[in-house]
Amino acid sequence: MPEETIGFIGLGIMGGPMAANLLRAGYPLVVHNRTRAKEEALVSDGAEAAGSLGEVASRSEIVITMLPDSPDVEQVYLGEGGVIEGAKEGQLLIDMSSIAPAVARAVAEAARQAGADALDAPVSGGDVGAREGTLSIMVGGADDAFKRAQPLFDVLGKTVVHVGEAGAGQTAKACNQILVAVTIEAVSEALVLASKAGVDPERLIEVLSGGLAGNKVMEVRRRNFLKHDFSPGFRLQLHHKDLGIALRTARELGVYVPTTAIVDQMLAALEAAGDGGLDHSALLKVIEEASGHRI
Numbered sequence: 001m002p003e004e005t006i007g008f009i010g011l012g013i014m015g016g017p018m019a020a021n022l023l024r025a026g027y028p029l030v031v032h033n034r035t036r037a038k039e040e041a042l043v044s045d046g047a048e049a050a051g052s053l054g055e056v057a058s059r060s061e062i063v064i065t066m067l068p069d070s071p072d073v074e075q076v077y078l079g080e081g082g083v084i085e086g087a088k089e090g091q092l093l094i095d096m097s098s099i100a101p102a103v104a105r106a107v108a109e110a111a112r113q114a115g116a117d118a119l120d121a122p123v124s125g126g127d128v129g130a131r132e133g134t135l136s137i138m139v140g141g142a143d144d145a146f147k148r149a150q151p152l153f154d155v156l157g158k159t160v161v162h163v164g165e166a167g168a169g170q171t172a173k174a175c176n177q178i179l180v181a182v183t184i185e186a187v188s189e190a191l192v193l194a195s196k197a198g199v200d201p202e203r204l205i206e207v208l209s210g211g212l213a214g215n216k217v218m219e220v221r222r223r224n225f226l227k228h229d230f231s232p233g234f235r236l237q238l239h240h241k242d243l244g245i246a247l248r249t250a251r252e253l254g255v256y257v258p259t260t261a262i263v264d265q266m267l268a269a270l271e272a273a274g275d276g277g278l279d280h281s282a283l284l285k286v287i288e289e290a291s292g293h294r295i
Helices: 015-024 036-044 053-059 070-078 101-113 126-132 143-156 168-196 201-208 216-220 222-227 236-253 258-272 280-291
Strands: 006-009 029-032 062-065 092-095 117-120 135-140 157-164
Touching: 006 015, 006 053, 015 029, 015 036, 015 062, 015 126, 015 143, 029 036, 029 053, 062 070, 062 143, 070 092, 070 101, 092 101, 092 143, 101 117, 101 168, 117 143, 117 168, 126 135, 135 143, 135 168, 143 157, 157 168, 168 201, 168 216, 168 222, 168 236, 168 258, 168 280, 201 222, 216 222, 222 280, 236 258, 236 280, 258 280
Parallel strands: 006 029, 006 062, 062 092, 092 117, 135 157
Antiparallel strands: 117 135
16 A cells, blocks of 8 residues: 555546556645635545645645646746745655646745755646546656655656656657647548548548647547537647647747647637636637538
């Protein structure tokens, strides 16, 4: 039975099932969420609820966070009454949110000054990967901290790679989000073109999946596209936020990312139209509306 108590903060679409997987693996779990009702299912399965961020830190050897954006991570870790304020010597802090690399580095430095270790470990795989424990986890931070966290990552994910120092995990995630967004957009173009030409979109996905054009987006979001079911597995507004991180990072480094910028504007249009809460596969709607054709 694992001995170290895990504190888990952020129990949304991703964090909730990830915390549940750790609980099923036998880890003692202390949980906290801004919307306290989201703690109830985990508590009924054996987790303990904490009333504050500081309480999570004081009761845990390892703290994991899964939060929406950089400001949330800054508030939870660096704000008054936050995790860093309650951090202990030798504690391990793991942020699995998708945020700006600079914020990840700031958290790591604050943790170091408090005598703790920190990892930035964003994930890919969406709600399905979170539930099934098959996430891809890209980790930035010190090697010793990574080795300590490895058993936890093995519960949560299938592909776990230590990509570099603090902030490197977030850089890798920005690259991931470029590829996912551009792939969703490309699949959308192909589906609308095929459908308007009289080719069955379902059969198109079937045949393309067997060749070089095959991709995880068509596998995991197949039903979303074909049924126009945009119930959020990964909210469009969060992907828009992630592309903003990618674009800012690219600008800082002088990297040319024109297609990323175009897809970012498509997401912006959907969000402005009130569709930010839909799944990111709703990018299909942009191509359909511009083409005057619904697949």
